[in-house]
Amino acid sequence: MVSLKDKRILLIFLTVFIDLVGFGIIIPMNPYLAKEFGATPVQVGWLMSIYSLMQFVFAPFWGKLSDRWGRRPIILLSLFASAASHFGFAFAESYWGLFVFRMLAGVGGGNLPVAMAYIADITDEKNRSKGMGLIGAAFGLGFILGPALGGIFSGVGLKLGSAPPFGESFPGIVASAICFVNLLGAIFYLPESLSAEVRKDQKNRKVKFETPWTRLKNIFLKSQQSASLARLYGVYFLTGLSLAVVEIPLFLFVEAKFGWTMAQASYGFAYIGVLMVLTQGYFIRKWLPRLGERKMLPLGLILFGVGLGGCAFASSPWGMAPFVTFLAIGYGLSNPTLTGSISLLSSAEEQGSNLGVAQSLASLARILGPISGGYLFEQWFMGAPFLTGGLLALTGFLVSLAVLKKLRSGEKEATP
Numbered sequence: 001m002v003s004l005k006d007k008r009i010l011l012i013f014l015t016v017f018i019d020l021v022g023f024g025i026i027i028p029m030n031p032y033l034a035k036e037f038g039a040t041p042v043q044v045g046w047l048m049s050i051y052s053l054m055q056f057v058f059a060p061f062w063g064k065l066s067d068r069w070g071r072r073p074i075i076l077l078s079l080f081a082s083a084a085s086h087f088g089f090a091f092a093e094s095y096w097g098l099f100v101f102r103m104l105a106g107v108g109g110g111n112l113p114v115a116m117a118y119i120a121d122i123t124d125e126k127n128r129s130k131g132m133g134l135i136g137a138a139f140g141l142g143f144i145l146g147p148a149l150g151g152i153f154s155g156v157g158l159k160l161g162s163a164p165p166f167g168e169s170f171p172g173i174v175a176s177a178i179c180f181v182n183l184l185g186a187i188f189y190l191p192e193s194l195s196a197e198v199r200k201d202q203k204n205r206k207v208k209f210e211t212p213w214t215r216l217k218n219i220f221l222k223s224q225q226s227a228s229l230a231r232l233y234g235v236y237f238l239t240g241l242s243l244a245v246v247e248i249p250l251f252l253f254v255e256a257k258f259g260w261t262m263a264q265a266s267y268g269f270a271y272i273g274v275l276m277v278l279t280q281g282y283f284i285r286k287w288l289p290r291l292g293e294r295k296m297l298p299l300g301l302i303l304f305g306v307g308l309g310g311c312a313f314a315s316s317p318w319g320m321a322p323f324v325t326f327l328a329i330g331y332g333l334s335n336p337t338l339t340g341s342i343s344l345l346s347s348a349e350e351q352g353s354n355l356g357v358a359q360s361l362a363s364l365a366r367i368l369g370p371i372s373g374g375y376l377f378e379q380w381f382m383g384a385p386f387l388t389g390g391l392l393a394l395t396g397f398l399v400s401l402a403v404l405k406k407l408r409s410g411e412k413e414a415t416p
Helices: 007-026 029-036 041-069 071-091 095-107 111-122 128-160 167-189 196-202 212-225 227-258 262-291 293-311 317-344 348-379 384-400
Strands: none
Touching: 007 029, 007 071, 007 111, 007 128, 007 167, 029 041, 029 095, 029 167, 041 071, 041 095, 041 111, 041 348, 071 095, 071 111, 071 167, 111 128, 111 317, 111 348, 128 167, 128 262, 128 317, 227 293, 227 317, 227 348, 227 384, 262 293, 262 317, 293 317, 293 384, 317 348, 348 384
16 A cells, blocks of 8 residues: 555546546536426426436446456546537437436446545555545536536637537537546556456456345445444435535525525635635645544534534525535535545455445435425425534434444554
8 A cells, every 4th residue: 555645646636637627517507408408497407316316326336347347447438438428418409318418427427436446445544534535625626617617618609609519518518528638648647556466356256237226225234244334324325415405505595595696606616615625635634644534524524514504594695604614624524534434444355346335325315415405495494404404414423423433543444
């Protein structure tokens, strides 16, 4: 195992970052193009959810396949799938065309859990969570830069024409080009991380495709084998659901209560993204050696929960700002620490599959969260999604207390 000075850390960071820039470009296109093709709000919601639904189904499969074939070929395949699906998305001329290409993007979107397994392969236990934090930073940077580029190239596309792939579809071409360049860079520069010995040991294991129901059943069965991992999976799901529940209501809340325009709301989300990037890419690397996972995880979850719940009571932008800050920093501390803890409690042979399970649960949260949050906002009251998210995060904190003793504070590794 090696430290964060290994150049492979930088290479996998750049690979994930560039891929997520392309993904971030696509996100704002979904509602606008869908409405242009006559989609209802429910159909727009499905267009947003289908990507996560397909990730939920396929992420564990790609994770297991990476344990057998190696991380590099799966990452390359995923990058190609992203580039091709973005290209098709730009040329779609109907809602169902958009739907099919978002679905295909989700099927091939297995690079994030495999990238996490790549980090686990090349970092020692002391640097594991810090390495995971860099992946989180790549995620945050991609979601800051991607939507901004989408807005810029949407204007360029409108000058070139109105029919796909021009007009507001043109950013899809840009996203595809970025992903193709990323694919070429990975082909030439990204080395394999999984040792030949581990791959050889995995060759005799048969890789099976699992339905979502089988996946849920297997997660339950895994919980019978390892109570500690099962609890961490539960915390991972609750954390993801906490954030997903407020994603749509946050836009609706600031518009209804503060009269914010979409541009103003985008600046607010950029602020959250910047804080998450700074926390996951810099502060966690400074604080983790002092605190360790046992203290960092509960601190992050408490800040996250307080930030979410406090947003429900904000009566002005300045009153909301401290809680949004807590939310961003808390999530930035807890998410990579949680991922690193799952990795520390996993054997070398199961890094990819276990992290794939965690990402499947995160995908499930991203499927259920926006629907639940929208329902709470509409049927209950504006602050209900935030209070619900806060309670979910604090529940995750309580669950985490039962497993943190399995991690040594100083050495940050699983106990025998």
